[in-house]
Amino acid sequence: MKKINYISLLITCLVLVVTSCEKDNFPGPDAQVYGAIKDSLGSALVEQDIQTGSQIEVQELGFPTLVSQFWVIKNNGEYRNNLVFSNDYDIYMRNGNFFPYTLKSVKIKSGENNIDFAVVPYIRVKNVTITRNTITNKIEASFELEAGKPVVKVKSIQLYAFSDIYVGAQIKYATAGTGFSQTFSPTILIDPATTYTLSIDLAANSALFKTGRDYFFRVGAIADVTGVGTIRTNYAPYVKISL
């Protein structure tokens, strides 16, 4: 008798356990968004910083208070977010390294969505060569700058070095010596005919650079534009050099 009681109690509990868990959660993210930040002129990818770089600011519509989400962009200018809810969104492209603009009520449907952004970068870093000069024992970079719009001035330029591809204004070696950066104070209008040169003295940085390893170099320029919020560095693609 006792056994039957225990068994019936157990069965009751099991029935309760099984039936009580109704699946009442909200559905999860069902959309994936991917694309790239492209130069509206020539559609080259606009290089970014993965850490504290430009971000895609989106606000999901349909809530009484809109809250911003920030989507990170890869160094090469591509991005992907696989955990998005399908809905209408406002997209703010601001506080980056290109002229800001806003896209209102963008529909993101369930499944894959490809959204590319055509932007006007503040500065285009062009005709870059970064090479190792074995005679001077320096990494030497030469490049030209082009303003995205005539109002753009340049505040500073720098040659960044690091041990992986994420090299940039945030992820870099603190190189010693001079010549690896130049600051313009006051800032100057950009002359596309000027060729700039920067260099990192390998001898002065022997603690950082070891023979036989690969290093990554990227040239960056910071613009001076008024009324656009925070301005981040514009880059040319990185160059890998084996020392």
Add this chain to the structure above:
Amino acid sequence: MKDMKKKIIFISIAASLLFLSACKKEFLDVAPLTKVPSTVLLTDANGLTTLLANLYAKMPMEDFMYNPGKFFNYHRDLGGNAFVDFGWSTSFYTDESNYSAGSGAGPVNDAYWEYGAVTMSGNNNISNGAYGSIRQVNQFLLDLQTVNIDEGLRKRATSEGHFIRAYMYFGLVKRYGGVSIIQVPQLPGEDLFTPRNTEKETFDFILSECDLAIENLPATVNANDGIYRATKWAGYALKSRVALYAASIAKFWDKAPFTGDAVDKKLVGGMTSADANNYYGQCLAASSAIIDNSGKALYKPTPATKAEAAKNFQDLFQNPTGAMEEMIFLKAYIDGSTTRMQGHSYDVYFNPSQTAPSYSYFGRFNPTLDLVDLFEDYTDDGTGKSVPLVTRTDGVEYEYVANPGTSLDLSKPYKLYDTPADIFINKDARLFGSIITPGSVWKSKTMVIQGGLIKSDGTKLIYQNGNAVGLDGKTYYTYGGATGPEYSGFAQLGNNEQGNFTSSGFNVKKYLVEGLTTITQFVCTHPYIDFRLAEIYLNYAEAAIESGTGDAGKAATYLNALRKRAGHTDNIPATIDNILKERRIELAFEGHRYWDLVRRRDFHTAFNSTRRKALVPILDLRENPPKYFFVRAYNWPDNNAGGRTFEAKSYYKAIPDVATNKLVQNPQY
């Protein structure tokens, strides 16, 4: 068995009926017997001061028990990871000092909005946020209007309420920009969603609150009444500080501009140069009121010798109540070993290793070489320019070694000194009043701060334990002594728990009490100086020069009065550079530098992958007798972290919970 079942059913039904019928509407509306309503409390003078003391305690003061990465009034005593949490300062986030084991560059993360400025009790947060405290002040001010008390008391207490409320809103506007101004206690059912006011409206409100505070605060307070209560001059001092802050935001906002909703609505920024001049004007007026009418004066303004000047400056901070002529507003402490959750631990965490307290963590407050270099030299050219320490014979004082432990180049022409103290000869007396330097004497001990040695054969032994025999046959140790208690610098770099040795080459002296011998957690009771006359002098000078109004002659007089108190005999011109440099020196470690970098929008340029500097004394055993040279280096933690960066968006912190409180979020959050 059947009867039993019946009984159970009957009892259950009866109990349910009883339960349902018991809930009459007024059932819970009984006045609690353990609490006194504020309207009753306020009719009694002692009750009034009790309530006031509670409100004073909720002011967001960045004092000795403020941890910018944790909370205000932080006394949580639960052990665990909290072993160093009671010894922190906003100074560690700036270029004037670093935490021995490493500290970044802001932003403050003190949860002021969420938790207010009240003591944590154990792990339980007993505060209800900044607005919870503001609500209490609002209730206090409302009750004061109707309660039956002496008119003089009512007026004074009302002004104190406005002073405290101004202080609270200043705590908010510094961190979040414009915030919702709420002046009456809101009731449930009202629309609680008060939108944010503009940044300008918020500053204007705080300044008008200061005026209401000044109106009925007494000019003097006596010991009987409590010397730590606010006076009229505390009201003016707060106004001077707030107005200078507002003026700076108005003037320098464009150095780190933002875009977005909060900007469009002027919740942050949106002030004009006319606003800047208006605020500078208010700062000048409030500062003048104190300087001209308060009777306050600098403590011992004309020292006979430089040594006396250094001693006077040290005394100013180890015994503020002995220098009341300069003090405007102080915070007192009572011994935490007898009254739980009280007292502070400044002398515990910040004494150098050689005078370590009976506690495992010390030596944590390390002034930077950046700051030490700023101090003037008595033999300089008289323009007021800073004079860097002389470490080399070729005049190159701008080269820094990334890590002396691995990359020191001995071919550089380092200047040799007989003792570690010699390099500081002729430096401004305030250096010795504020900072424990290598070779100086502290608590009767010569401070041994040494980063390593060069063996007689030229081998380097730096940033690592070891010893070597000199040409004189004696044994010398890398850190200047055989064991920890014999030295104070550079050991255990990178070890957070053992970070008891300076990583910058210096330890703080300001506010440490030299005569204090028994030092354990929470026993320190020397007061914190919130406002003193020197700040008001410098506020006036900065406002006068930045605005081009005010009296430039007075600005120079005030600037040079501070220098003369430090043993200088010449006068320097009141340029903005000189005033800002003087501010960094005179007010170092007093909690100003962080907010100066914020309000003048210099933080994101000062900290852009920046490594703060250290001075590393090295013993050279190639000489007989051995001599010292000094290496300019990046401090170990900053260099190891690849530099420190202040992100521009951190000038304003994120408003918490915007999805619920429906407030407009700050830019880039």
